[in-house]
Each structure stands twice: as structure tokens, then as C-alpha cells.
Amino acid sequence: MSAAQLDASKLVITPVENPSKPLSNDKLVFGKTFTDHMLTIEWTKENGWDSPQIKPYGPLVLDPSAVVFHYAFELFEGMKAYRTEDNKITMFRPDMNMKRMNKSASRILLPNFDGEELIKLITKLIEQDKHLIPEGQGYSLYIRPTLIGTTSTLGVSTPDKALLFVICSPVGPYYKTGFQAVRLEATDYATRAWPGGCGDKKLGANYAPCVLPQLQAAERGYQQNLWLFGPEKNITEVGTMNCFFVFKDSTTGKKELVTAPLDGTILEGVTRDSILTLAKNKLDSNEWIISERYCNMHELKERAANGELIEAFGSGTAAIVSPIKEVGWNGEPIFVPLLPGEQSGALTKQVAQWIGDIQYGREKFDNWTRVITEL
Amino acid sequence: MSAAQLDASKLVITPVENPSKPLSNDKLVFGKTFTDHMLTIEWTKENGWDSPQIKPYGPLVLDPSAVVFHYAFELFEGMKAYRTEDNKITMFRPDMNMKRMNKSASRILLPNFDGEELIKLITKLIEQDKHLIPEGQGYSLYIRPTLIGTTSTLGVSTPDKALLFVICSPVGPYYKTGFQAVRLEATDYATRAWPGGCGDKKLGANYAPCVLPQLQAAERGYQQNLWLFGPEKNITEVGTMNCFFVFKDSTTGKKELVTAPLDGTILEGVTRDSILTLAKNKLDSNEWIISERYCNMHELKERAANGELIEAFGSGTAAIVSPIKEVGWNGEPIFVPLLPGEQSGALTKQVAQWIGDIQYGREKFDNWTRVITEL
Numbered sequence: 001m002s003a004a005q006l007d008a009s010k011l012v013i014t015p016v017e018n019p020s021k022p023l024s025n026d027k028l029v030f031g032k033t034f035t036d037h038m039l040t041i042e043w044t045k046e047n048g049w050d051s052p053q054i055k056p057y058g059p060l061v062l063d064p065s066a067v068v069f070h071y072a073f074e075l076f077e078g079m080k081a082y083r084t085e086d087n088k089i090t091m092f093r094p095d096m097n098m099k100r101m102n103k104s105a106s107r108i109l110l111p112n113f114d115g116e117e118l119i120k121l122i123t124k125l126i127e128q129d130k131h132l133i134p135e136g137q138g139y140s141l142y143i144r145p146t147l148i149g150t151t152s153t154l155g156v157s158t159p160d161k162a163l164l165f166v167i168c169s170p171v172g173p174y175y176k177t178g179f180q181a182v183r184l185e186a187t188d189y190a191t192r193a194w195p196g197g198c199g200d201k202k203l204g205a206n207y208a209p210c211v212l213p214q215l216q217a218a219e220r221g222y223q224q225n226l227w228l229f230g231p232e233k234n235i236t237e238v239g240t241m242n243c244f245f246v247f248k249d250s251t252t253g254k255k256e257l258v259t260a261p262l263d264g265t266i267l268e269g270v271t272r273d274s275i276l277t278l279a280k281n282k283l284d285s286n287e288w289i290i291s292e293r294y295c296n297m298h299e300l301k302e303r304a305a306n307g308e309l310i311e312a313f314g315s316g317t318a319a320i321v322s323p324i325k326e327v328g329w330n331g332e333p334i335f336v337p338l339l340p341g342e343q344s345g346a347l348t349k350q351v352a353q354w355i356g357d358i359q360y361g362r363e364k365f366d367n368w369t370r371v372i373t374e375l
Numbered sequence: 376m377s378a379a380q381l382d383a384s385k386l387v388i389t390p391v392e393n394p395s396k397p398l399s400n401d402k403l404v405f406g407k408t409f410t411d412h413m414l415t416i417e418w419t420k421e422n423g424w425d426s427p428q429i430k431p432y433g434p435l436v437l438d439p440s441a442v443v444f445h446y447a448f449e450l451f452e453g454m455k456a457y458r459t460e461d462n463k464i465t466m467f468r469p470d471m472n473m474k475r476m477n478k479s480a481s482r483i484l485l486p487n488f489d490g491e492e493l494i495k496l497i498t499k500l501i502e503q504d505k506h507l508i509p510e511g512q513g514y515s516l517y518i519r520p521t522l523i524g525t526t527s528t529l530g531v532s533t534p535d536k537a538l539l540f541v542i543c544s545p546v547g548p549y550y551k552t553g554f555q556a557v558r559l560e561a562t563d564y565a566t567r568a569w570p571g572g573c574g575d576k577k578l579g580a581n582y583a584p585c586v587l588p589q590l591q592a593a594e595r596g597y598q599q600n601l602w603l604f605g606p607e608k609n610i611t612e613v614g615t616m617n618c619f620f621v622f623k624d625s626t627t628g629k630k631e632l633v634t635a636p637l638d639g640t641i642l643e644g645v646t647r648d649s650i651l652t653l654a655k656n657k658l659d660s661n662e663w664i665i666s667e668r669y670c671n672m673h674e675l676k677e678r679a680a681n682g683e684l685i686e687a688f689g690s691g692t693a694a695i696v697s698p699i700k701e702v703g704w705n706g707e708p709i710f711v712p713l714l715p716g717e718q719s720g721a722l723t724k725q726v727a728q729w730i731g732d733i734q735y736g737r738e739k740f741d742n743w744t745r746v747i748t749e750l
Binding site for chain 2: 030032033034038057058059060061062063064066067068069070071072073076085107108109144145146148149152153154155156157158165167169188189191192194196197198203204205206207208209210212215240317351
């Protein structure tokens, strides 16, 4: 008998006895409170994917020798469900998350699965708790699919047992009172990722080691750190987000939107991809160049000095975009302009609007908005 | 009130009702079976270290949002307890493991502790199950102290809750029938560690990403992979062990023992340190040079061709030393000599003997052997 594929039709639902009431929007803290149910699916090498279970949110019970505790056999995704004005529930490009999750799994020998089956199961999970999806622009249900190796052994080898689980957290807008542009410290004493490493995958292993440099930047008064790579001081990412710059050539007047190329060290952000695609589609190509190339600290400093640096922002699922107003490098500030009296540049604002419109169903683009259920 | 320090005198022991019988020596598999008890100590930022608990071995119960599952807030140690011929139980340089464990913890913002207190607690844990420590040269009790972040949040930040636990597995000799020299594939498409990363710490994050390259080496017929770094193809580690080479200068006849320097990318192995110290102490300095320097693939190939490469071995707690007989590089073999009719070189054998004698109490060296209890 061959190992079973992930099959949404085998779902077993055990609902909670007393569904909880939604928190008021002002009480929502990112990733701190969760909905009533969770999805769990066990996998073994021998039998493949077991019947999916939707059951009351509750603790995982695991042997202390499980490889997830010792060798970081773990990966995750971050995605959201949105409540539209006409009371539909949408997801934004969930196929991209499924594709990336399988790539992350392959990198650390955890099992792959049919992404469309998992989307069906996540839909069922969301339906179960749909009264807990908050309402309003910027409010959403954050969805955290996670895959961990659960083999009980201290040997370092391919796991033969795994657990896929999905939990959901109702969340508010990243910036409660509109954008807040951040100050970054360019970090060249710590390195996030390396060629031949796994920085392009959403593995747990990429996260814990990044907190210390962020904390050290915070001690020096910065909100986040800007990751650099190599002797050229190439800018790779910002905190846990992809990073974009906008330059304006002072001779030609032409503008350029720049982000680091997917060379194996850069996380393959869904928001990153969406911004590049929308920019190519919506910006006038006579006025704009869209580039996947490295910008290094020397270029950044020089172009800021020449008045050619006109915007900078991070991108990710949590905030969509996070405007940057300053980069500290070797103790000296490089300032990034903002719109007068505002906390972002013009394109940063524009991008947030484009993506928000698609996520909340006000605009259609390609097949990016997927209506998964209705209220 | 300030947060409590780790305090062994607060230990609470809940023994199992029916202690298990030892497995016969031939049934022992590394890290697959565990002793009857485990040690757990909870930590919170607010209250510090809670009372240590020795209790029946059993599952951990953790919220699915615990940071250990998502961001690899986890680190471990590997150490052993040995049963001497006169029925004492010894540990080998446990202070070194405690020091390294605290360094690993600091790197990912998990709490530090007094290492001597944890050694006292581990001693109590071993006493509880001392009838399960196997007898005989090469047999021992493998001890796995582990520290995980347990804060329930999807935010990436410093954990404010943690769990330190220790589990023990009775183990046999790494090579049941004497040494088995291994064939390695030099891996230059994957990188284990890099400057500004965390490859020198015993973090879970360093392990899962290393299994794929090892598997790929295995598919091409090698037992392990040899990790390289940089354009010079410096040799850094072998699998999950430190790596040593022995050269003999064909002009001077002088021998050199070489291992990579602790430059931040190399695990600070206790066995590595012990080998360097013993070699400096026991080998004739007129005949030997002991070097912490990089050897690269070009040097290895050239010196093998000149007949100057005379031994190679990996080192670690599990095997002490693991002799190497071949390194495949770009599809071509570099052969390492072995003693005629044997599976290791002369120094490799010698080193295993030196360390075994100290671990099993047949020889004293410095304060490396610590008698922790008696049978």
C-alpha cells in the first residue's frame, strides 16, 4: 500500500461546545489570541497523511525527544483571511504560500502535500470560526500553517513522523494610527543568510538567531535592523521583511523601484512578488524601471546625498508595507524623505492601497483574490 | 523581588512506581530509548528559575503557538556518564558543556543559569536511574540537556518563558565492532555556517538544514559530507563533528595535527578541545606541531598526492573519533591511509585510547574526570 496523500474529504470536525465571542477590535494583539479551533494532520513515512482533524484549540503533546525540539525540524507560513464589505471572506494568493511551504518542507526533509487540499482544509477551519474574523480595513484573520518533525529520536536524520497544524489569530492593522515610518540600523556584524544556506525558506531556523541583532539595534535607538551581505554591503532584507528602495535619476528624471534578487538568500515574499507584479502592471514604463538587483550601502549613501533616494520600505504579510525614514550606518544617519506631514512616500502609500483593495475585494487582479466563504 | 537563580536545593523528586529493567547491551540504539526519569525546570522572565522537578519520563505539553515550534528557540548539549570498572559513575568535563550551553542560550536570548547547579541536578537524575547505565568499554549514558523557548506568541521577540529539560539514553559504542573508517563527500554547494551567523553554537537551527546535503552525499555512496567554506574551499567540519588531519612533512619528517580554528563558524567541541590539549601534552614537540588553522581542499589534495596526508578523523561526544579513509571532491577520490589491516590511523587510535582511559577512570588528567556518584 502506498502512503496516503493529503485528502480534505477525510476531514473530521470536533467542534467546541461553547464558541467564544469576538474580542473588540482594540483588544487584538498580533499572534497572542487564537480562534476556537485548530487543524491538525499527522503524517508518517509508512502511512502518509492521516485524516485531517479540526478540533478545539489546545496544547500539543509531544515526546521530549521529538526532533522538533532538538534539531529545528520546523517551518511555517503566514497568510491572512479578509472580511470584505459585502461579507465575503477572501484569501490573498494562498497558492503562493502553499508552494513556498512545500519548498521549505523539501529543504529539511519534511513531507510535501497537495496545496489545494490544504487550502480546502484551511477554508473549513476558517468557516468554523468565521464569527471571530474582525471587520474593518486593516483587520483580518492571521493564519499560521506550521509543519514540524515529530520522530522521537536524538539521531540527526530524516524525520519519519510529522505534524502539520494550522492556528488562527484575529489581528488588527500593523499601524493602528496610519503609517509610522521606522529608523533602521544597517547590521554588518551579523549575517542573516548565506549562499548554500536556507535563508530563502520559511524555516524556524532563520528566526531565533535574528532576534539578538534586532535587540542590539533597538538598544541603540533603532526600531529594526537592515541586513547586509558581503564586502559590498549589499542590502538584503529588513528585520523579517523584504526591502524596497525608490531612486530618481537626477539626470533623466526616471524612477527605479529596487529590491534584492531571489538568489537563494532572500525570502521569496508573496507581498514582494505582488509589489513587483503590480508595479510592472500599473506604473508607466516611460517613467519607471522595476529592478530585482542589489543596492548596497555605498549606493544608498551616495544617492541619498545626491537627493536621488526618494523612498524606502519593507514588505511582508503582517504590515503589507512598512515605510523607512532613516538608515543608520557606521553611526551616521542616511535620511529617506517622506511626503510632507506624512509617514511614508508616495509609492509606499500607493502600494498599500493597491494590495489592500485586492485583499478586501474592492478590486480584482488576476486570480489573486480567492473568495473562500461567506458570512 | 528579583528573579530566582537556578537552585538545585529546591529539587522535587517524583519517582516512577515501577522502575524499568535495563535492556541488554546489544539492544541499545543511540537516542531511541530513554531512562525512567527526566529533569524539567521552568523559567519565566518575571520569576526566574522555578523549582527543578525530577519526574517520570513523559511528554511535553505545549501551546501550538509556543515559539519553539515556529522560530527555533531551542538549543541542546550532548554529554555522557560512564560506569568505571570500580563501579563509580563519572562525567567527562561537564563544566565545558555548561559553559557552551549558556553561550548558546545567550545567542538566542534564552536564560542563563549556574552550570554547577545544573550538574548537581543532572547528578540527581542519573542517581535516580543509575541501574540503567550500561556496563563495558564504549557503553555509557548519553545525556541531553535541552533549553526551549515556550512563550505563546507568533511575534518574533525575546522569549519570556522557557523550559530546560534533561533526558538520558543508555547507549552503546558508536562502532560496535571496532572502528569503521568512512568515505566523505566534500560539499561545496551547501554551507553549514558563516561569519556573523551562529554555527559555533549548539542551536537546533544548525541541524535540520544539514540533513539534505548529508542525504545527497549518501545517495552518491558516501557515509557523510565534509563541509567547506569560501572560495578557498576551507575544510570546516565533517557531518556534525569537528575535523582533524595529520600531515607528515616529507622534507623535515615532522608531523602536524590540524583542525579548523574557532573563528565563529566552528562548533566549540569538547572532544576537539580535549584532543588538542592531550596532543600538546602527550606528543613529543620535537616531532609534532599542533595547529588550529584551516586546511583547504587544494592542500588536502596536494599533500595526499605527495604522500604527506597520513590520517584524518572526525571528533565528537558520540564517537570520540571517527576515522576517515576517503574524501570525494569533484567526483575524484582523495585517499587517506589507514594502518595495515585496520580501520584507522595510529594517532586516531591513540586519541580514542587517551580519552577512553580518562572517561572510564583508568587515568587522571587535570580535573576532566568528575566522579558524580557510585553504584
